[in-house]
Amino acid sequence: MTPSVSPPGPHPAPSGRPDGSRALPRVVIVGAGFAGYQTARHLSRSLRGRAEIVLLNPTDYFLYLPLLPQVTAGVLEPRRITVSLPGTLRHVRLVLGQADHVDLDGRAVHYTDPEGTEGTLTYDRLVLAVGSVSKLLPIPGVAENATGFRGLPEALYLRDHITRQIELASAAGNPAECTSRCTFVVVGAGYTGTELAAHGKMFTDALVRKQPAWPAGVKPRWMLLDVADRVLPGLDESLSRTADEVLRGRGVDVRTKTSVKESKPDGVLLDDGEFVETRSLIWCVGVRPDPFVSELGLPVERGRLVVTPQLGVPGHPDVFACGDAAAVPDLTRPGEFTPMTAQHAARQGKVAARNVAASLGLGEEVPYKHNDLGFAVDLGGVKAAANPMGVKLSGAVAGAVTRGYHLAAMPGNRVRVAADWLLDAALPRQAVQLGLLRSWQVPLDTASPELARIPAGPGGDHGTRGGGNSKE
Numbered sequence: 001m002t003p004s005v006s007p008p009g010p011h012p013a014p015s016g017r018p019d020g021s022r023a024l025p026r027v028v029i030v031g032a033g034f035a036g037y038q039t040a041r042h043l044s045r046s047l048r049g050r051a052e053i054v055l056l057n058p059t060d061y062f063l064y065l066p067l068l069p070q071v072t073a074g075v076l077e078p079r080r081i082t083v084s085l086p087g088t089l090r091h092v093r094l095v096l097g098q099a100d101h102v103d104l105d106g107r108a109v110h111y112t113d114p115e116g117t118e119g120t121l122t123y124d125r126l127v128l129a130v131g132s133v134s135k136l137l138p139i140p141g142v143a144e145n146a147t148g149f150r151g152l153p154e155a156l157y158l159r160d161h162i163t164r165q166i167e168l169a170s171a172a173g174n175p176a177e178c179t180s181r182c183t184f185v186v187v188g189a190g191y192t193g194t195e196l197a198a199h200g201k202m203f204t205d206a207l208v209r210k211q212p213a214w215p216a217g218v219k220p221r222w223m224l225l226d227v228a229d230r231v232l233p234g235l236d237e238s239l240s241r242t243a244d245e246v247l248r249g250r251g252v253d254v255r256t257k258t259s260v261k262e263s264k265p266d267g268v269l270l271d272d273g274e275f276v277e278t279r280s281l282i283w284c285v286g287v288r289p290d291p292f293v294s295e296l297g298l299p300v301e302r303g304r305l306v307v308t309p310q311l312g313v314p315g316h317p318d319v320f321a322c323g324d325a326a327a328v329p330d331l332t333r334p335g336e337f338t339p340m341t342a343q344h345a346a347r348q349g350k351v352a353a354r355n356v357a358a359s360l361g362l363g364e365e366v367p368y369k370h371n372d373l374g375f376a377v378d379l380g381g382v383k384a385a386a387n388p389m390g391v392k393l394s395g396a397v398a399g400a401v402t403r404g405y406h407l408a409a410m411p412g413n414r415v416r417v418a419a420d421w422l423l424d425a426a427l428p429r430q431a432v433q434l435g436l437l438r439s440w441q442v443p444l445d446t447a448s449p450e451l452a453r454i455p456a457g458p459g460g461d462h463g464t465r466g467g468g469n470s471k472e
Contacts, residue, residue: 024049024050024051024052025050025051025052025124025125025360026051026052026053026054026121026122026123026124026125027043027047027051027052027053027054027123027124027125027126027127027356027360028054028056028109028121028123028125028126028127029043029053029054029055029056029127029129030056030057030099030102030109030126030127030128030129030130031056031057031128031129031130031131031323031325032055032057032059032061032062032085032129033062033063033065033129033130033131033323033324033345034065034323034342034345034346034349035129035131035322035323035324035325035326035345035346035348035349035352036055036057036127036129036130036131036322036323036349037062037083037085037089037346037349037411038345038346038347038348038349038350038353039127039129039322039349039350039352039353039356040053040055040085040089040092040353041088041089041092041349041353041411042349042350042353042354043092043353043356043357044089044090044091044092046353046354046357046362046363047357047360047362048091049091050360050362051124051125051360052093053091053092053093054092054093054094054095054121054123055085055089055092055093055094055095056095056097056099056109056111056121057085057094057095057096057097058096058097058098058114058448058450058451059096059450059451060084060085060086060094060096061082061083061084061085062082062083062085062088062411063081063082063151063152063450064081064082064083064406064409064410065081065150065342066191066342066378066406066409067080067081067406067417068081068149068152068155068192069149069155069192069195069196069198069199069200069378070199070378071152071155071156071159072149072155072156072158072159072162072196072199072200072203073159073199073200073202073203073380073429074159074203074206074424074429074430074431075199075420075421075424075429076417076420076421077420078152078155078156079413079416080413080416080417080420081152081410081413081417082152082413083410083411083412083413084412087412088411088412095111095113095119095121096113096114097111097112097113097114097119098111098112098113098448098451099111099130099292100112100118101295102126102128102296104296104297104298104316104319106122107122107123107124107126107318108120108121108122108123109121109123109126123318124318124360125318125319125320125356125359125360126318126319126320127319127320127321127322127352127356128293128296128305128313128319128320128321128322128325128326129321129322129323129325129345129349129352130289130290130292130293130323130325131290131323131324131325131345132150132287132288132289132290132324132325132340133150133287133288133289133290133291133446133447133448133449134148134149134150134283134285134286134287134288134444134446134449135285135286135287135288136288136444136445137285139259139260139261139262139263140262140263141262141263141264142260142263142281142283142444143443143444143445144263145263145264145265145281146187146263146281146282146283146444147161147280147281147282147283147439147442147444148283148284148442148444148446148449149192149196149282149283149284150287150449150450151442151449151450151451152450153437153441153442153449153450153451153452154442154449156434156436156437157437157438157439157441157442158282159434160433160434160435160436160437161280161439162184162200162203162204162207162280163207163431163432163433164433165181165182165184165279165280166181166182166204166207166208166211166220167207167211167433168181169181169182169218170208170211170213170214170215171213172215175215175218176277178215178218179218179221179277180266180267180277180278180279181279182204182208182218182219182220182221183220183221183222183223183276183277183278183279183280184200184204184220184221184222184223184278184280184282185223185225185260185268185276185278185280185281185282186200186222186223186224186225186282186284187225187226187259187260187281187282187283187284187285188225188226188283188284188285188286189224189225189226189228189230189231189232189233189254189256190226190232190233190234190284190286191232191377192284193224193226193282193284193285194224194231194232194243194247194377194379195377195378195379195380196282196284197222197224197247197252198243198246198247198250198252198378198379198380198383199378199379199380200222201220201222201247201250201251201252201380202250202380202381203429204220204222205219205220205251206428206429206431207220207431208220210428210431219251221251221253222251222252222253223252223253223254223255223276224247224252224253224254224255225255225258225259225260225270226255226256226257226258226259227257227258227259228256228257229256229257230244230256231243231244231247231254231256232377232385234339235375235377236375236387236392238385238387238392239375239377239385239386239387239392242385242394242398243377243379243385246379246383246385247379250380255270258270258271258272259271260281263281265279266278266279268281283444287324287340288303289302289303289304289305289324289325289340290324290325290447291303291447292325292447293305293321293325298313298316299314300327301327301337302327304324304325304326304327304337304340305321305325305326305327306327307320307321307322307326307327307328307329308329308367309328309329309331309367309368309369310351310355310365310366310367310368311326311328311348311351311352311355311368312355317359318359320352320355320356321352322345322348322349322351322352322368323344323345323348323349324340324345326348328344328348328368331367331368331369332369332370332371338368338370343370343372343373344370346409347368347370348368351366351367351368354366373388373389374386374387374388374389374390374391375387376388376398376401376402376405376406377402378399378402378403378406379399381399382395382396382399382400383395383396383398383399384398384399384401384402384403385398386398386401386402386405388401388405403421437452440453441453441454
């Protein structure tokens with residue numbers, strides 16, 4: 001099925017028989033993040049032609065999110081962290097589109113393709129793995145002035161924006177404007193915010209060294225804010241302490257027990273009363289389940305779809321859910337749900353694949369149970385903090401372990417990523433603006449961070465399911 005050439009209006013997916021029935025059962029997977037990708041990958045291996053596997057996703061790639069800060073900092077080229085879905089899932093049919101509605105009684109997923117054409121996919125088994133989006137807080141001005149960090153469009157926009165601010169700061173007519181432009185405020189000291197601040201400070205320092213007219217005595221300023229009492233609050237204290245030392249040693253202004261009270265185009269007001277002049281507010285507070293899940297009319301737990309330990313949706317034996325969109329019981333911590341991490345999502349995808357296959361008569365279903373294997377935080381250069389299997393590491397050893405882990409976890413592009421790391425260690429980074437995206441194309445309040453907003457055409461705006469801002 002090729003949605004872009006289908007006639008306007010709803011149309012059913014093609015089937016294997018002239019009368020409309022299907023020769024094989026169809027498994028539809030919605031979303032190709034860590035959970036959806038692994039579900040598709042393992043299903044294609046286990047079913048081996050016994051069922052038709054269809055993957056519905058807005059893009060034709062799987063995004064390896066943990067390396068997104070390195071794209072913004074110019075360490076990696078953007079295609080390095082994208083893995084082709086058609087190229088790596090050989091027995092899975094990709095349908096480009098964004099799910100709009102699920103008809104549970106009619107066993108159909110209604111979607112819109114990139115050109116605005118509506119389509120329908122009927123299913124025998126459905127796996128919901130739609131992931132998560134940026135968590136919003138009711139703080140005045142944040143939705144209008146902040147940039148999120150959940151997709152490739154945001155990373156590319158920030159890479160240009162940071163470069164542009166440094167270049168404009170160099171040409172500024174007064175010290176106050178220069179200082180404002182080279183001040184970057186990151187809210188949220190979890191994984192993403194900590195890594196972005198660490199890499200961002202190194203990136204801006206490198207950009208400044210290339211500016212011959214840079215004002216004396218002015219340095220790029222990065223602030224990392226969090227309401228918690230330490231960075232990486234959800235991780236082991238030793239990892240937090242190591243990350244804090246690296247950040248402060250690099251010159252990052254770490255502010256714990258601090259957040260933003262109001263955001264304005266020319267700066268942010270902190271809750272302690274300080275006003276910080278800046279043109280750059282980066283929102284890394286956390287994630288929330290894709291709002292698509294709450295629109296299904298099924299029981300949810302804090303926006304996550306309630307599922308059994310076998311990842312099935314109660315009352316709907318043909319529907320499964322995994323990843324950030326699912327509230328999966330944590331069998332290692334009775335009474336709790338598994339956290340929204342890539343480590344859990346990827347492993348839940350494997351279990352979902354096994355249980356979907358079991359529901360089709362191949363094998364037996366199993367509950368999801370996984371103990372954390374440790375965490376790794378890349379802090380730029382050779383610095384990192386890691387505790388693989390409980391072994392606490394820091395410095396260059398942690399850096400090597402962290403990068404080795406990422407190479408092992410990536411389902412493709414390993415050689416290209418390793419090559420970029422080697423080139424970054426040997427050569428200066430390229431400091432150019434590509435100018436591909438503007439701020440209005442990457443709104444913070446969006447249910448589709450993987451898509452850049454596009455101008456509304458005859459069929460309307462198909463770039464996001466909602467949201468917008470006016471930073472530029």
